[in-house]
Amino acid sequence: MSIVPIIEFDRVSKIYPSGSGPITALHEVSLRIAAGEFIALIGPSGCGKTTLMRLIGDLEQPSAGTVRVKAKSPDQARRDRDYGIVFQSPVLYAWRTICKNVELPLELMGYPRQQRHERAMSLLRLVGLGDFSQAYPHQLSGGMQQRAAIARALSFAPSILLMDEPFGALDEITRERLQLELLSIWAESDPRPTVIFVTHSIPEAVFLADRVVVLSPRPGRVQRIIEVNLPRPRAFETREDPRFFTLLTEVRECLRAMEG
Amino acid sequence: MGYDASRADPGTAWPVGTALRRVLPVASVILVLLGLWEGSKLLFDFSDQRLPHLAALVEAMFTPTQGGTGPLLLVQMLVNAWATFRIALGGFLLGTLLGFGLAGLFLRVSVLERGLMPYVIGSQTVPILAIAPMVIVGFGRLGAAPWAAKVLVSTYLSFFPVTIGMLRGLRAVSPQSLDLMRSYAASSTQTFWKLRLPSALPFLFTSLKIAASASVIGAIVAELSAGPREGLGVMILDAAQSYNSRPPALYLAILAAGLVGVTFYSLVALAEHLVVGTRRAE
Numbered sequence: 043m044s045i046v047p048i049i050e051f052d053r054v055s056k057i058y059p060s061g062s063g064p065i066t067a068l069h070e071v072s073l074r075i076a077a078g079e080f081i082a083l084i085g086p087s088g089c090g091k092t093t094l095m096r097l098i099g100d101l102e103q104p105s106a107g108t109v110r111v112k113a114k115s116p117d118q119a120r121r122d123r124d125y126g127i128v129f130q131s132p133v134l135y136a137w138r139t140i141c142k143n144v145e146l147p148l149e150l151m152g153y154p155r156q157q158r159h160e161r162a163m164s165l166l167r168l169v170g171l172g173d174f175s176q177a178y179p180h181q182l183s184g185g186m187q188q189r190a191a192i193a194r195a196l197s198f199a200p201s202i203l204l205m206d207e208p209f210g211a212l213d214e215i216t217r218e219r220l221q222l223e224l225l226s227i228w229a230e231s232d233p234r235p236t237v238i239f240v241t242h243s244i245p246e247a248v249f250l251a252d253r254v255v256v257l258s259p260r261p262g263r264v265q266r267i268i269e270v271n272l273p274r275p276r277a278f279e280t281r282e283d284p285r286f287f288t289l290l291t292e293v294r295e296c297l298r299a300m301e302g
Numbered sequence: 303m304g305y306d307a308s309r310a311d312p313g314t315a316w317p318v319g320t321a322l323r324r325v326l327p328v329a330s331v332i333l334v335l336l337g338l339w340e341g342s343k344l345l346f347d348f349s350d351q352r353l354p355h356l357a358a359l360v361e362a363m364f365t366p367t368q369g370g371t372g373p374l375l376l377v378q379m380l381v382n383a384w385a386t387f388r389i390a391l392g393g394f395l396l397g398t399l400l401g402f403g404l405a406g407l408f409l410r411v412s413v414l415e416r417g418l419m420p421y422v423i424g425s426q427t428v429p430i431l432a433i434a435p436m437v438i439v440g441f442g443r444l445g446a447a448p449w450a451a452k453v454l455v456s457t458y459l460s461f462f463p464v465t466i467g468m469l470r471g472l473r474a475v476s477p478q479s480l481d482l483m484r485s486y487a488a489s490s491t492q493t494f495w496k497l498r499l500p501s502a503l504p505f506l507f508t509s510l511k512i513a514a515s516a517s518v519i520g521a522i523v524a525e526l527s528a529g530p531r532e533g534l535g536v537m538i539l540d541a542a543q544s545y546n547s548r549p550p551a552l553y554l555a556i557l558a559a560g561l562v563g564v565t566f567y568s569l570v571a572l573a574e575h576l577v578v579g580t581r582r583a584e
């Protein structure tokens with residue numbers, strides 16, 4: 043890649059101390075991600091996907107090697123509010139309405155009341171929760187809560203979106219609808235945020251991403267990077283494209299080969 | 303706050319039904335207690351000296367005090383209950399403030415927690431009956447108003463549950479909600495006000511309810527010790543001394559103390575309902 047990467051991993055290792063000796067979660071991972079790219083991160087359970095994401099977001103520090111984000115340290119990037127994070131669970135605050143939850147980052151960043159309310163409402167409408175802005179989290183279904191969490195991550199238009207299996211707990215139908223919603227939000231944003239999307243699902247990875255990064259079992263290393271040359275915008279028909287199936291097979295075989 | 307509360311509790315659609323459902327258990331418990339009272343008197347043949355009739359209690363309430371020249375006993379009871387309530391309220395508020403302060407301090411400086419917590423816990427193992435006279439006499443010598451010393455004794459009992467509950471609450475935050483705050487580069491002050499404090503509220507109210515009862519006990523014990531002759535503590539003491547001639551007075555004094563405690567508790571519960579009301583655990 044000739045373009046300057048927005049995220050760059052240079053032989054990054056992460057070792058967790060634990061009762062039964064140190065656990066190497068990631069081993070010498072090198073990776074470059076360009077601005078505006080949609081990256082899917084896939085690999086067997088426990089291979090270090092969450093760890094990799096947390097290293098980018100400065101929620102975890104590397105044991106060796108360096109992570110650079112926009113040519114800064116992840117710590118600086120975090121202070122500059124470059125990250126919107128969506129965790130596997132929605133992590134909404136139970137005492138705030140959905141609207142107030144979406145406003146939270148804007149509140150912390152000192153946006154005026156009127157502006158943050160308008161912004162939150164327009165995002166809630168975008169994710170189809172316009173009618174639920176005054177509801178409390180417990181009054182929403184899991185899928186709706188996760189959409190609220192996405193709206194919250196988008197609220198301050200961060201340049202990097204870190205999403206850790208955001209649709210992991212959802213049924214197939216909701217999941218496919220949210221994938222489309224996410225892609226259209228991403229495509230309509232200007233500039234497009236860079237997305238790191240962790241998933242266990244091969245079709246999800248291929249459907250969403252520009253590139254699928256396959257991690258090896260623990261200790262995680264970058265096994266392969268598969269370019270997804272499916273045209274955008276992607277739609278329901280994309281899943282019936284013969285190239286889609288070819289790519290599925292490619293990712294699946296890569297994952298299978300590592301087991302053997 | 304209440305978004306579509308009827309969905310959460312189908313009972314709210316029937317205001318009369320809910321009122322009945324609230325009142326009925328309380329009323330039946332009272333009836334059972336009254337029945338037990340009179341029943342045990344009948345069954346074990348307690349003399350009026352050991353357990354007076356309920357009717358005698360009611361009669362005593364409407365008997366003038368001081369050999370017929372003073373106000374009704376009921377009026378005296380209410381006046382004293384009010385005096386105790388004020389002391390307890392002072393102790394409760396001061397104890398809550400102290401508890402907040404200590405919990406906040408311990409949260410920020412964990413060295414202080416390790417250093418001071420043993421004393422905080424130790425303070426509660428010393429019998430309040432032993433401490434109260436020392437505080438009252440000591441403060442009297444310093445020239446402080448007697449009520450101030452009583453409030454301090456009450457505070458001594460109420461700050462403890464608040465400290466423990468608040469600290470527990472402030473720490474009962476999921477790592478992920480902290481990660482979320484971190485990802486927004488929130489300051490620790492922002493994290494405190496927008497995350498730790500609101501998620502501590504359910505814990506806080508539980509300990510405030512305990513503190514409410516504790517502060518009433520503290521106030522009564524303080525009144526027993528010394529100071530001006532007012533409050534339920536003094537009433538209990540007097541009634542105990544004159545028990546042989548007038549048994550109902552002691553029962554009524556105890557009843558009044560219980561009522562002050564219940565009233566205080568209910569006020570805190572009401573505040574809890576208003577503040578935490580509609581929210582649920584995550």
Ligand SMILES: Nc1ncnc2c1ncn2[C@@H]1O[C@H](COP(=O)(O)OP(=O)(O)OP(=O)(O)O)[C@@H](O)[C@H]1O
Nearest residue numbers: 058059060065067086087088089090091092093094
């Ligand atoms: N805080 C921690 N302390 C100790 N070990 C950890 C910690 N976090 C993760 N690990 C270990 O590091 C390895 C990688 O964990 P990680 O959560 O990154 O995997 P993952 O790929 O996200 O797995 P999954 O797909 O199941 O979510 C695992 O073996 C895990 O046990």
Ligand SMILES: [Mg+2]
Nearest residue numbers: 091092093206
């Ligand atoms: Mg994970």
